Amino acid sequence: MASLSKDSSLPDYSEFIQRIYGMPNDRFYTLWDMLDNVQRFSMRCVKGIRKNNVEKTKHNAMIAFSWYTSLTNRLHINVDNAVWNRFPYLCSYCGEAPCVCQAEKVKARRKVVGKKSLKPRSVHDVQIMFARIYPPGTRTSEHAAIHLAEETGELSEAVHLYMSDRSKKYFKEVSIEAADYLSCIMGVLNSIGIDAGDELSRMFYNNCHDCHKLPCECTFRHVCNYRS
Ligand SMILES: [Zn+2]
């Protein structure tokens, strides 16, 4: 049996998703199918915000996060490093925590230098880091959802560009957009007061969150029709 705890790290999570879903992902899903599912569940999460439905928002955010991890696993992106390189406990644009992009009308990206000793260890700590950089009290949950939609599009665009020439340059872009996407999933969860570490341990207490098998035995059709 495989499970996650409240203190699981991003590498623990990537490894867990690989154990449970690596085989069905390789057999059933192309990179595009996985990207499609990231988009599908991200948009369901956005809908949850519009409907003011915390349960729907949370559940779809966690499933989007899971598909995102399958996608980054397929591309062998180290999400933990990608996030830290982009957000070293500081905003990736203004280089401050909390972010001053709006207040100071920052027009150009500043040099961002973080302290390695602050690197978060668990998913829970990564979420806290994002709450410090982008305090949820300074924006509405709708704003957080719009930002998630925007970054979902940018991740998709980066994957398309990378697949058009498979160059190092565009692979780097995918890593950057993957970090931005994760910051927005955390942003939405922060805006509705949900702890990702708690949710992961609740959802993945026993293998796949749906069929509870290792590896997952959910059929392709079942996943296509999955509603939450
Ligand atoms: Zn900023």
Ligand SMILES: [Zn+2]
């Ligand atoms: Zn399953």
